[in-house]
Amino acid sequence: MSHILAVRDVTKTFGDVRAVDGISFSVRQGTITGLLGRNGAGKTTTLRMITGIFMPDSGSIEWLGSANGTSFRDQIGYLPEERGLYKQMKVVEQLLFLAEIKGKRPASVRPAIDRWLERFELTDKRDAKVEELSKGNQQKVQLIGTLLHDPELIILDEPQSGLDPVNMVLVRNLLRDLRAEGRTILLSTHMMGEAERMADEIVLIHRGRVVLEGDIDQVRASFGKNTVHVEYEGDGTFLRDLPQVRRAAVVNNAAELSLDDGADPQKILEVCMGRLRIRKFELAAPSLEEIFIEKVGTETLPEAVR
Amino acid sequence: MRKLFAVFKREYFSAVRKKMFIIMTFLLPVLMVGLMILPSFIMVKGMGEKTVVVLDGTGRLQSAFTRPNEPTKEEKGAAKKPTSRRRSRLPTTMKVEYVSRDGDRNLDQTAKPYLDRLTGQEKGKGLDGVLLIPSDAIAADDSKLKYYGRSSTDFITQERLASITNGAVQRIRLAGKGIDSEEVERLMNRMDIEAVQISKTGEEKKGGAANFFIVFIFAAMLVLPSFIYGLEIMRGIIQEKTDRVVEILVSSMTPPQLLIGKILGVAAVGMTQISVWILMAVVGGLFATLWLSMANVSVMQYLSIATFGYFVIFFVLAYLTYVCIYAIGGAVCNSEKEAQQLIAPFTMIMMMPWFLMAPIITNPDSKLAVIFSLAPVFGPLTMFVRTIVSDPPVWHIALSVLASIATIAAFWWITAKIFRIGILSYGKRPTIPELWRWMKVA
16 A cells, blocks of 8 residues: 655754654554643644644655645644634534635535535524533534545544543544545544554654654564453452563552563463463563553653643 | 636625625715714704803902803993993803802811712703802902812813912902903903915915814825725635635736735725715705704815815825735734734834824824825825815825835735735745745745
């Protein structure tokens, strides 16, 4: 499959902060690519350079193999992390406006608006002002605005933030449908679990640099099956102190254990059986969360420029 | 182009549909008319009701403080000559209670009860002032009039009283030198002044206070919308920043497209409003003309078709100049309060010709007025005023327009650069050196 977008050695500095420090990655057509990283890693800045809000200090953004021109930006649907709509405008007018600034004729998107409003159960809110809508509904309107002009590439910055569980599922299903239609999606998130569920490919960013990139299954496979998921009854806090366990995430009645290289899971199971009532014991590839910690460590970053 | 038009359309319709717009459009003219009529009404009213007591220590000045149709004893005696030429200088707006206190050396004492009336609240008996004319007023060289007033700032009344008294005293002094009263009248004769403006085409316009006010109103109509709508643009940009719409806008179009769309959209709003006002003015004007022509004032003597032409030209120039400042203000600030603080000193500078309106109107060809009319920023308003009240050379007008166009081009260039970066800065307001860097970077 060909690349729709390629980011080549892009940098961006704000004052003394180097927000993006030579990032390169590409997005394959028809996939969902997850841009992962902590807050402040440089995700939003990278997306803003792709959407043309910032110019990179150096490096280039290529669209379908060409680094020239900016007209491709009409082919992008962008949902910024800071959601924003004109609060005083009616839903329909707002959507028409958003399509128009992407170069669409108002008349040509009217049927699409009706379809989308129907799909998101907002048909009765058609003529309501944006400020009268609930937050969830505002998010839906914004999402429609992102998709209305039939973009080739859909860029979503933290699409799940601020959504309730119902809407989260709705967005997840929507993204899958879009991919099935052959759209390409680039989404940024700091929620690894979410990326794990949705992304085909991941680009892991830390401190303005790419630390890991590739197909999600391959990435996980490359880390080997050195992770154990246990579910049990009893007090599992001792699991942290077991030999051969490098790291343990222990929650109520469940734990994810990262084993040292060459450790024998069988030994762990024996210890566990002696002290806990085991309900589930599973050998698995590490979760993204684990991989992430593996790659960048556990230190927390201050909230720097995003 | 479609994008620019989309912004234009959005700006226009969202503004025009606001209740505030509708209220402003229809209420402001009413307020304006009110503001125009009220002061003159108050002035006439306020002066008409001035009641002053004159305590005359000489006892000989009664004629000066009474009207010709209430002849005094002295004049009855010498009533041979008609008093027609000698118009009373006592304005019709002043009511004088004349008290003859011939030879009273202790006028201050005598004045006491009157001064009590001055401070008293009693209706109908209230006084606005008491004038003391000392008994040695005619003979002595260093005699002084004394005026007690309710307000020491009512200099018009003081001035008039002093002038009347002095006139009367001088007459008596001259008569004392053996000059007969007819001669005195000729010596003392005063001329009235009539202001006439002559243009190159030779047409004559009668000047005066009415003209002054009409020019003021035109000047206000020229600049106020620019300030109001400039503020509106600033508010709009800040609103977009706080609503976080800006990111979507800038990812869809270039900042200049956004800026131009906005500025033209708001300009169209202004034009709509002014069109409504002009329509109202035309309708109102028809009535006013009828009314004024009865009062023997022709409105058209102040205005010409050229004035309207100049109005449109200088209005557009003024608007495009001022609006840049506000756009920058909106782009670099994060709250309206912050922006208004930043903008205030610039507004003051832009308002300079407005503050100097009175000297410019009264002296449209002075050095000050000429320099202002050719200067950037101040040019449009000052030049426009000069075209109404004077007849500036064509090259002045052309130079002023060119200067404005150059200013606008420079301002827009700067604005576009600062706008591009400022519009996305959510942090603290940039300092001047930072702004300078933005301009170079963008």
